[in-house]
Amino acid sequence: MRKIVCALLLSIFVMTSGYTVQAAGFKDVPEDHYAYEAIIWAEKYDIVNGYADGTFKPNATITEQQLAKLLANFYELESPFDELKKQTPAAIWSDEYYNRLASYGVPLNGYLDNNIRAASVKRGVVAQAITHLAHGKSGLDQSIQFLIHYYISTGQNPQYENRNLQKFFGVTNNMTRAQVVTMLHRMDERNFYEISEDAQAIHENTSNASLNTRAKNGQNQLDKTMQLTTPSKSAWEGTYSYYYKWGKGATDFNRRDAHITNATSKSFNIFITANDGTAAGNVDGIATITSSTKAVMNKSSNGNRCVLEFERLNNAIKITEVDCRAEHDEGTNFSGTLKKQ
Structure with a gap:
């Protein structure tokens, strides 16, 4: 029954809208993408959604x-x-x-x-x-x-x-x-x-x-x-966030979220999301600890160049992006001071 409804929805959508790539609402999922049909299906059934900038980031x-x-x-x-x-x-x-x-x-x-x-x-x-x-x-x-x-x-x-x-x-x-x-x-x-x-x-x-x-x-x-054990109580590990609402509009905000896990004496895993209302991005990678309060990441887990410098503060972390253009849209970056939650 689910598949029949899905097929009907898709046929009606294509016949009435005339859209192609934007049919699924994701500008970074072209019709020749191997997962195009699956992503359209998932969006139709509210199984998945994309980002504020209209991308899916497949x-x-x-x-x-x-x-x-x-x-x-x-x-x-x-x-x-x-x-x-x-x-x-x-x-x-x-x-x-x-x-x-x-x-x-x-x-x-x-x-x-x-x-x-x-x-x-x-x-x-x-x-x-x-x-x-x-x-x-x-x-x-x-x-x-x-x-x-x-x-x-x-x-x-x-x-x-x-x-x-x-x-x-x-x-x-x-x-x-x-x-x-x-x-x-x-x-x-x-x-x-x-x-x-x-x-x-x-x-x-x-x-x-x-x-x-x-x-x-x-x-x-x-x-x-x-199985993953509960992360060690490293001073680096934790969830860090920054949010600023600068206007009354739905997109008038800046948000940064960082999650540091699996920290050792030499490195930690880092996952960051950035959203500036209409522009967004995320990066996942491994940072190398260079001192008791500083660390650096040179590339993302996707293999893209992405240089991020980290400075651990009192209940906060300062993140400075050097070059992560391959990981996010123009108009936003991962820089900022985020408070530990």
Whole structure:
């Protein structure tokens, strides 16, 4: 039924609007993009949305909390009566999606920690999360086999086919927004949009387990190699934000958000978003710590040149962009002093 409605909507839309590339509302997704049809489909069903500047950023690395939103929307998961009690108590936009996913015991890492939520999600985690909802509780290898058997994924490293399943699939690699949407589109085409009996039973919760217990069970279901521990108490780690509303218009604002995770004595992961009303961008990468209060990143995880200098202040972080034009639109950058949340 879902596919029939989708086809009708698409045909009506094309016949009446006359638009082509802008039909999906994303100016950076041309008709010849491999995920064009999947992205149109996902937008039509409110499974995914883009950025304020009209882009989708299909090649941007997807974070776990972005994945959480896609899964909750695709499966139309119900909200539980209670909420997760997090280790990082600050309320953020992904809370509602993680509450819903916890209710179904979905294998994810970031239920209790905002910093883990903001980190890039690995392909192995995506495989287990999707398979849990579509097919039932499954280990990492079983999840990969499910996705490959139904041609939801074709793997990433053909040199390992029939030799090493996990390397063939690329379990430790990151995924892009377009890749995940394509997977969900294929799930829909193959009628895997019904919730598995395992996930539904966890949601019905006849044992009256708390939401936190169901979340932790989901975390523990992940393969040991895919589990992330709570980040160390590094002085660098945390969520940093800046917001300034300078006018009454809907686009009259400046916002910066930075999430630092997996900090060691030598480096840390950094994910930053910047939005100046009509221009936006994000960058994901690894910064090298050069002193007790300073660090630098030279390129993004996409391989683009992006030089960011970091200075750790008292409950804040100063970010100076040198050259990240390949990572965001004209009119915005990642520079600014952000307060630790």
